[in-house]
Amino acid sequence: MDNTAMRAWAEIDLTALRANVTALRACAPGAGLMAVVKADAYGHGMVPCARAALEAGATWLGTATPEEALALRAAGVGGRLLCWLWTPGGPWRAAVEADIDVTVSALWALREVCAAAREAGRTARVQLKADTGLGRNGCQPADWPELTAAARAAETDGLIKVTGIWSHFSCADEPGHPSIAAELAAFHTALAVAAAAGLDPEVRHMANSPGTLTLPESHFDLVRPGVALYGISPVPQVGGPADFGLRPVMTLAARLASVKRVPGGHGVSYGHHYVTPGETTLALVPLGYADGVPRHASGSGPVLVAGKWRTVAGRVAMDQFVVDLGGDAAQPGDEAVLFGPGDRGEPTAEDWALAAGTIAYEIVTRIGTRVPRVYVDNGRRVPGE
Template structure:
């Protein structure tokens, strides 16, 4: 779809796939000697996994990445048969289905290696395994002290033919904070753990540690592959790195709604639950039919901006489950129901950005776009 030609919706998330492709090209140029993994976990950060995966591959991405095995298997079911890594496993997960589908599975400890080896033996197949090291983030990944044991057992399974160790990888904790001392420490540790594994006989297809901020700012961390998530969707990984525009990225999502009601109210009129906002003059209120059930942060009540009638307005009172209110002031009495309200987007039309909403809600822009709920239709534009 190249233009909004349909009947106006209550609320909609317009996804500009041309912007996504352009962002992928920018990121590839930042890491010209590495392959690029398009991370499409959590329904592509709320943008729609299948269309975004297709657009990213069209623009030169060579890998796809997901968190859960269900996300990875859904991509295989949708016809994506290229390299695909899935990293968030729990005991009893669908290892066999992943092995059969040729999905690279991340292994962070002996329990996971045991389960994937058992699944591969049962199927008579070779599992594609990537060993993950905890170099300092303190989440998933094998502790350095346990790395020799994991490498030894992985090589034994490889000699048996049940696994192929296709990757060695890790994840930064503070790459979005330029100059943070943990960055150099993690990078040095990763070099050491990779060198150890390779000396023991591991011959990985890819070694990788760079996320979006590292892709943009740390060429020494690019190795064979970079994993780009939020930056691919045109959102800056952090204010310290610069705005989206300063990084050459364009936000992909625009969240818009149709004004449901416009009405005049007197001074002293309470607005929404708890009457945390009370009008101080006769004014015009506009009802925006989106709420926290749609992913609008309730903690943005009274603070988040919306472009309505050509001007920024702040949410008046509390965000409710399905709706919130903006005070249009004295110049709002000409607005009609059905007018467009722009919650956030690239900013081309003067609308707020996801970063503006993140500041208003005291969070990060990642959360703003990812939390938009499933009952908000995604309208994918510029698919060709």
């Protein structure tokens, strides 16, 4: 594959993604798998990743926003599809007509989806979300009996079918945290209340990536891996991707835009937070915070250039940053690898997360649209759509 004409690119390994789906399915053999492809598949490209996940045996797809779900349908992606982040006045009817399962966490949302079902002249597929302790979306336990009873009444009227009941962990990425057992118990209670209201959902689900990997008691009928799908460990303190049979899917690289000798005492980038200790060679990497490179990693972000790990010299700018090569040589056009699987000695997204004081989820998700995605399958470049 020839990327020599590209300033920068994010290579997306669809073979690795499919293998990750297989590994995650093996972690929860008694459950289906929802591949979460929200946020443009965590920056990897929603449509190609959704298709690859389905090919590998994912039984559902998951998005946050209805716009994401509708974009999948517009691209011709079929199968079961859930979206969960709704606001009043959202495109409920379009979602109902596109056979998208919609999440309801409150009576206002139930009213809106019922109205959309009447307008569309078809039954809406609805999943009820319980707040079992996370405190974000989801229905509070005090309001849950009323919501489940109202949902059952809407079912009886033929307006909706409750296809699922679900929740989300707050601290599953901290194995052993006391909230985990409490939230599982709260979910079991929510299921019992729903059953008492007469609801019989197709799927019950709670496990995110860390739940899928470390909490078999949370698997229920369906697991919802997100970041693990893309080969990033959600519990790096427990193990890296390889420990769970996963492989990072994204490699971020660029071509050096400049290589030059400078004297000692030369300031580098805004604010001169880095000054060369002696005569040296500086190389310019044409990626910056407008592309998603964290400015917080100024002075600490790792990059593989000329066969060695280097560190960002000085501040990350909007479009570029500098590395000090010391006595090593390089040429404009040489490859700089910010992160990847680590096979070639390059840093990983987790290394960048440590450098920036964040999580690897953010590192891959923030890579912007100025960086083209290049898709490979079995080592060969393939179309992205």
